[in-house]
Amino acid sequence: MLRIHKEGQRLLTITGIFLLLVNLVIMRYADHLSLYILALSLIVFGFLLYFFRNPKRNIQESDNSLIYAPADGKVVAIEQVEETEYFNDKRIQVSIFMSPTNVHVNRNPVGGKINYYKYHPGKYHVAWHPKSSTDNERTTVVIHNGKKEILLRQIAGFMARRIVSYVKEGMEVDQGSDMGFIKFGSRVDLFLPLDAAIEIKLDQKVVGNQTVIAKTS
Numbered sequence: 001m002l003r004i005h006k007e008g009q010r011l012l013t014i015t016g017i018f019l020l021l022v023n024l025v026i027m028r029y030a031d032h033l034s035l036y037i038l039a040l041s042l043i044v045f046g047f048l049l050y051f052f053r054n055p056k057r058n059i060q061e062s063d064n065s066l067i068y069a070p071a072d073g074k075v076v077a078i079e080q081v082e083e084t085e086y087f088n089d090k091r092i093q094v095s096i097f098m099s100p101t102n103v104h105v106n107r108n109p110v111g112g113k114i115n116y117y118k119y120h121p122g123k124y125h126v127a128w129h130p131k132s133s134t135d136n137e138r139t140t141v142v143i144h145n146g147k148k149e150i151l152l153r154q155i156a157g158f159m160a161r162r163i164v165s166y167v168k169e170g171m172e173v174d175q176g177s178d179m180g181f182i183k184f185g186s187r188v189d190l191f192l193p194l195d196a197a198i199e200i201k202l203d204q205k206v207v208g209n210q211t212v213i214a215k216t217s
Contacts (some may be wrong), residue, residue: 005105007164007181029158044105052208054105059210060178062111064145067196067214068176070109070152071188078202083191086116086142091191092198094213096206098186104155107208108143111175113193114167116142127196139180140166143173149217154182164203166215176209192216 004012006198019041026037061066077095082088098104118140139155142149154163165180167173182188194197196214200206 002049003032003054003056005052005181006050007183008048009023012045012048012204013054015045019045024131047179051100051104053103055103055109057107057176057207059209062175064110064112064147064214065216066173067150067190067192067216068107069208069211070097070190071096071098071104071106071206072102072209073188073206074187075200075202075204075206077189077199078200080194081191085140087149087191089152090194091151092196092214093192094190094192094198094200096188096190098182098188100187103208104182104186105208106152106154106180106182108167108173108175108177108179108195109152109178109190109213110145111173112145113145114141114142114169114173115144115149116151117165117167117169119163119165137163139163141165141167141179145216152179152199153189153191154180155189156182156189191212 023038027034073096075094076097077093078092080090082127084089094146119139120188139154143152154165156163162183163180167179173179190213192214193216196216198214199212
């Protein structure tokens with residue numbers, strides 16, 4: 001059974017009513033176009049259903065030394081960078097690009113306490129742009145897993161105009177639980193300790209709560 005994420009339920013209801021009214025009007029005043037408009041309506045509504053799908057994803061092994069993928073998508077960067085918002089030191093950055101066809105639920109890669117949360121308004125560069133991590137609309141979340149801190153950044157892309165986050169500073173979160181949602185194409189960056197053992201490769205496709213991104217000591 002297709003599960004729909006709560007972020008899409010209102011939009012789907014409004015879109016469904018609008019499309020129904022449009023089709024009724026077309027059938028009454030331009031019946032020769034009704035089949036084309038119906039087909040287009042089904043495509044639009046079907047895409048929204050697909051985009052807001054929320055497959056149940058249980059992590060295979062609950063272990064805070066394992067950092068699971070926080071999102072579905074393609075790994076577009078694995079590099080050592082200077083993280084300047086929170087750590088102010090070098091970290092391993094792993095970036096996952098989510099196309100409009102990916103599941104857009106974001107999940108907590110580890111469990112623990114939220115030590116830091118901040119929302120940043122910003123621009124809307126394409127999500128793979130090098131400056132999107134620092135210039136685009138984004139949220140920054142730091143989770144302490146009991147031993148180390150992991151920074152997770154949700155980044156809006158060219159099409160994504162709304163970031164939703166369910167966490168706040170001081171919260172305790174479970175590994176694999178929902179931490180947010182980004183609408184219509186976006187990116188998630190992880191900033192990991194330098195001694196983290198990276199388990200994925202560049203251009204690899206990863207699955208939220210299923211793919212292990214890295215292991216920490």
